[in-house]
Structure formats: structure tokens, C-alpha cells
Amino acid sequence: MKEALDNARQELKRVDHLFYVSLKYTRTVDMMKHMIERLISTFSFGIDSLLKHAKENKKVDDIPENPVMKCNLLTKVYADNEFAETVSLYLKLRKIIRADCSRREEYRRHVTMTCVIDNNQIVEVNIDILKDYYSLTKNFISHVERIIEGKEEL
Numbered sequence: 001m002k003e004a005l006d007n008a009r010q011e012l013k014r015v016d017h018l019f020y021v022s023l024k025y026t027r028t029v030d031m032m033k034h035m036i037e038r039l040i041s042t043f044s045f046g047i048d049s050l051l052k053h054a055k056e057n058k059k060v061d062d063i064p065e066n067p068v069m070k071c072n073l074l075t076k077v078y079a080d081n082e083f084a085e086t087v088s089l090y091l092k093l094r095k096i097i098r099a100d101c102s103r104r105e106e107y108r109r110h111v112t113m114t115c116v117i118d119n120n121q122i123v124e125v126n127i128d129i130l131k132d133y134y135s136l137t138k139n140f141i142s143h144v145e146r147i148i149e150g151k152e153e154l
Helices: 001-024 027-057 067-077 082-097 129-150
Strands: 101-104 114-116 123-124
Touching: 001 027, 001 129, 027 067, 027 082, 027 114, 027 129, 067 082, 082 101, 082 114, 082 123, 082 129, 123 129
Parallel strands: none
Antiparallel strands: 101 114, 114 123
């Protein structure tokens, strides 16, 4: 549980560096994809630590291996609106990373990655949207820390 939380913190540091240093100077879709992959792994570690915490507190019997099933279990165990929002973001990021993406305005401030996901839904990701995703991920990890450290009870 603590190890997964530490891994989430480490991944968040890497995302921070990718956003504020690497993406700032390169402005490429490849760098955006790397950042999204790191956000996904940060969410994954955070979800794992919450489920391990729930298992230690006897709220769940076992933890599934499938990420989608983990998300469903998390929303059942922790009936919190913030977790529902972040779980949907996590699943959306997983779909974005698997989708075929096109590039627009690379090496410019408004670099945009355009992906087509579920039912021909077009998703455009730019630096401003990535910043929002990053802040949501940061809030999620701080919420997880408060729960695991016992400062907040659900």
C-alpha cells in the first residue's frame, strides 16, 4: 500500500518534469503521449494503493488484475464523486493512448493531438488540457494520501 503510494508520488514527479521542462522545450505530440502514459501509471499506482488500503481494512476480499475491474471496485468501495471523476479521466486517458492520433501545430505553443475514441468521438488534447489533467491527477494523489494516512475517513 505505502509502496504503491510512493510509486505514485515518484511518477507524479516525472509528470511534473515532463510538463514543466520537456514539453515546454520540445512541444511535440510524442512528449504529450509520454506525459499521458505517466499520468496513467500515476493513476494506476494510486488506485492500487487505495484498493490495498481497503483490503487491509477488510472492505474488499481480493483485488482484480484488470484495470477496468479495479476502477469499478474502487467506485463501489469509495462512493466519492471525486473518485468517480478521476476514474473516468483514467479510463479516458487509457483510450486516448491506444487510439490513432494525428498531430497539429507541432513545435508551436498550440501543439494539438487529435484522437478518435469510442463511437467516433473526437478528442483534442493540447498543453492547456494536459495541465488540467495534471492538476486533477495531483489532487487525486493528495486525496489518496489523506485517506491512507488516516486524515480522512470514507
